[in-house]
Amino acid sequence: MSLIEIKDLKVHYPIRTGFWNRITDSVRAVDGITFNIEAGETYGLVGESGSGKSTTGKSVVGLEKVTSGSILYKGQDITKAENRRKLDYNRDVQMIFQDSLSSLNPRKRIEDIIAEPLRNFEKLSKDDEKLRVLQLLDIVGLDADALYKYPHQFSGGQRQRIGVARAVATNPKLIIADEPVSALDLSVQAQVLNFMKKIQREFGISYLFISHDLGVVRHMCNNIAIMNRGRLVEIGTRDDIYNHPLHIYTKRLLAAIPETNVNQREAHRASRLAVEKVYQEQQSKYYDDDGEAYPLVQISKTHAVALPEALAQQLATQEGEVQA
Amino acid sequence: MAENFEQHSDISAADLARLSQEAQAEATPSTAKIIWSEFKADRPAMAALFIIVGFIVFVMVGALFINTPKMMETNIMAYFNQPFTPEFWLGADSGGRSVAKQLIVGSRNSIGIAIGLTIISSTFGICWGLISGYFNGYIDWGMQRVYDFMMMLPMTMMIIVLVTIIPHYNSVTLTFIFSIFYWEGTSRLIRSRTLAEAEKDYVAASRTSGTSHWKIIFREIMPNISSLIIVDCTLSFAENIGVETGLSYLGFGLPSQTPSLGTMISNANDPNNITQYWWTWLPAALEIIILCLAISYVGQVLRRAADASQRQGAAD
Numbered sequence: 094m095s096l097i098e099i100k101d102l103k104v105h106y107p108i109r110t111g112f113w114n115r116i117t118d119s120v121r122a123v124d125g126i127t128f129n130i131e132a133g134e135t136y137g138l139v140g141e142s143g144s145g146k147s148t149t150g151k152s153v154v155g156l157e158k159v160t161s162g163s164i165l166y167k168g169q170d171i172t173k174a175e176n177r178r179k180l181d182y183n184r185d186v187q188m189i190f191q192d193s194l195s196s197l198n199p200r201k202r203i204e205d206i207i208a209e210p211l212r213n214f215e216k217l218s219k220d221d222e223k224l225r226v227l228q229l230l231d232i233v234g235l236d237a238d239a240l241y242k243y244p245h246q247f248s249g250g251q252r253q254r255i256g257v258a259r260a261v262a263t264n265p266k267l268i269i270a271d272e273p274v275s276a277l278d279l280s281v282q283a284q285v286l287n288f289m290k291k292i293q294r295e296f297g298i299s300y301l302f303i304s305h306d307l308g309v310v311r312h313m314c315n316n317i318a319i320m321n322r323g324r325l326v327e328i329g330t331r332d333d334i335y336n337h338p339l340h341i342y343t344k345r346l347l348a349a350i351p352e353t354n355v356n357q358r359e360a361h362r363a364s365r366l367a368v369e370k371v372y373q374e375q376q377s378k379y380y381d382d383d384g385e386a387y388p389l390v391q392i393s394k395t396h397a398v399a400l401p402e403a404l405a406q407q408l409a410t411q412e413g414e415v416q417a
Numbered sequence: 418m419a420e421n422f423e424q425h426s427d428i429s430a431a432d433l434a435r436l437s438q439e440a441q442a443e444a445t446p447s448t449a450k451i452i453w454s455e456f457k458a459d460r461p462a463m464a465a466l467f468i469i470v471g472f473i474v475f476v477m478v479g480a481l482f483i484n485t486p487k488m489m490e491t492n493i494m495a496y497f498n499q500p501f502t503p504e505f506w507l508g509a510d511s512g513g514r515s516v517a518k519q520l521i522v523g524s525r526n527s528i529g530i531a532i533g534l535t536i537i538s539s540t541f542g543i544c545w546g547l548i549s550g551y552f553n554g555y556i557d558w559g560m561q562r563v564y565d566f567m568m569m570l571p572m573t574m575m576i577i578v579l580v581t582i583i584p585h586y587n588s589v590t591l592t593f594i595f596s597i598f599y600w601e602g603t604s605r606l607i608r609s610r611t612l613a614e615a616e617k618d619y620v621a622a623s624r625t626s627g628t629s630h631w632k633i634i635f636r637e638i639m640p641n642i643s644s645l646i647i648v649d650c651t652l653s654f655a656e657n658i659g660v661e662t663g664l665s666y667l668g669f670g671l672p673s674q675t676p677s678l679g680t681m682i683s684n685a686n687d688p689n690n691i692t693q694y695w696w697t698w699l700p701a702a703l704e705i706i707i708l709c710l711a712i713s714y715v716g717q718v719l720r721r722a723a724d725a726s727q728r729q730g731a732a733d
Contacts, residue, residue, distance in 0.1 A: 151621075154625050155624075155625070156621050156624060156625065181627075183625050183626065183627050184627070186625075187625060187626075188621075188622070188625050190618045190621070190622060191618075192618055195617045195618045195619060196617075196618035196619055196621070196622050197619055197622075198619040198622075198623070198637055198640075198641065199619075199641065200637075200640040200641050200643075201637075201640075202445070209623065209626045209628060210626040210627060213626055213627035213628055214627055220430070220433060223433060223437060224428070224429075224430055224433050225422060227426075227428050227432070227433070227436055227437075228422045228423070228425075228426035228428050229422070229426075231426040231427065231428045232422075232425055232426050237428075237436035237437070237439055237440050238439055238440050238442070238443035239440070240436075240437065240440035240444075241440050241441065241443065241444035241445060242443065242444070242445055243445055246445070256622075259622070259626070264421060264422075295421075295424075295425045296421060296425075
């Protein structure tokens with residue numbers, strides 16, 4: 094059984110208009126997505142800004158009110174607040190936020206910040222608690238003198254590691270990492286990501302890794318879901334997504350990865366423009382009449398793509414031929 | 418589970434004392450220390466602080482030694498006695514009552530009302546604004562309609578009516594009557610900041626850490642808007658001295674047998690008093706000006722202490 098099973102999750106925000114302020118329409122931030130997260134794996138959720146990936150993450154951790162659908166954890170639907178309370182759900186599912194400065198209370202000392210989940214979920218003695226905080230700081234590579242400082246006294250990378258330490262404090266089973274490194278510069282990104290990987294190895298934690306940076310996702314994730322306009326357009330393993338992309342949106346995202354090899358700059362540019370051309374000309378083929386993604390169809394055991402059945406098969410065989 | 422952490426960290430219980438001592442040495446100074454160094458950097462504010470504290474202590478203690486009903490008896494022999502005489506330091510008013518003694522008892526009453534009013538109305542306004550801003554939605558809607566209704570009532574007229582229909586009132590009941598109407602400004606101010614603050618990630622992080630709503634409101638959000646609260650409280654304290662004074666001046670504050678700064682200033686209603694008998698109203702007027710100025714100086718220091726970018730005191 095999977096650690097978390099998300100079934101047909103929908104998060105809609107009402108749009109109110111007119112004199113009576115009635116609900117006339119809704120913004121479909123997340124519109125019926127289904128996927129499972131296995132224990133110990135890193136699941137990547139990728140998409141452009143506004144594609145609903147952060148909303149999905151917040152729903153999984155219980156911060157967002159879900160319109161319909163279910164999220165199963167230990168067989169219980171945790172979209173209901175009472176089930177979350179009963180399970181002590183957030184002891185097992187924690188979150189790392191994108192903005193490390195605003196996610197740490199500026200008026201609290203690091204000790205109190207990291208100890209917050211411990212105080213709520215585990216009744217430790219004062220000394221045990223302090224010891225645990227010191228160990229957590231050590232695990233994310235910070236010195237003990239951080240204990241009584243305030244968040245603004247740290248650099249961005251250090252703050253994000255404090256955020257990681259807080260998320261790991263109760264030894265959770267799943268951590269939602271909502272663009273954890275996109276606010277950091279490249280060298281610090283690698284540092285934080287390596288700490289996250291180290292922690293995953295040592296504690297057997299699963300990550301739901303939300304990002305728009307495909308390079309980072311490739312480094313971190315075994316399974317990847319591509320999200321576009323509130324729906325999943327492609328699901329697959331790292332190999333499926335990076336080497337055999339089928340949906341035009343996935344191809345576009347991959348084409349947008351900057352190429353550092355100067356010699357192939359022209360070739361890269363040409364391929365990017367080719368993908369863009371296909372995207373502009375064949376919109377109707379890849380999206381339905383309302384401009385939304387089709388339901389997913391299974392291509393192989395691991396690979397699924399949101400296309401009409403016939404087109405999906407055709408593209409899959411084409412892809413196979415090119416590979417062969 | 419604890420073993421899990423033991424395994425992956427070199428730190429064990431044996432290091433606890435040493436490490437927490439090291440951390441202590443590097444600790445950031447406490448808020449009280451920051452405020453104190455801020456006062457030390459600003460001489461006028463330091464003087465203002467001493468004036469306020471000294472004066473409040475002086476009138477609170479001094480008033481205990483004065484027999485108010487006896488002081489308020491009319492003494493026709495001392496009709497408008499000149500100031501700076503051994504018996505009447507600051508002269509006497511038209512009833513032959515000592516201005517100096519009235520000033521002490523009156524200040525006690527007025528400052529007492531201002532402090533009480535500030536504590537009650539600010540506490541209520543802060544709670545109202547925090548809860549309304551944090552929960553949002555229907556709760557916010559309901560609470561803001563109550564606020565709108567209270568704002569709609571003509572405040573001064575309502576107070577005058579309430580004072581008239583309550584048969585026996587003194588400074589305590591007057592404080593409560595004022596408090597009914599003076600929480601609104603604070604609550605709107607606090608609500609607007611809370612709305613912005615509740616959207617921030619640290620609130621979401623606290624929720625995923627399992628902290629309860631009330632704890633988030635009062636232990637997470639409130640400290641973050643403390644600079645706003647401090648400034649608002651000091652300013653409304655200065656303003657509240659004026660509230661009682663103004664109403665007493667109009668004749669609807671404290672009963673005439675209870676001296677207050679307002680009743681003393683209302684001596685200036687009479688052109689004769691303004692020109693000839695200046696000692697009946699001038700000391701009270703000067704006192705209010707000095708107090709309000711001093712309070713705003715202290716408020717500025719507190720604001721600077723709460724905002725790291727404005728500090729003038731020695732760093733760390």
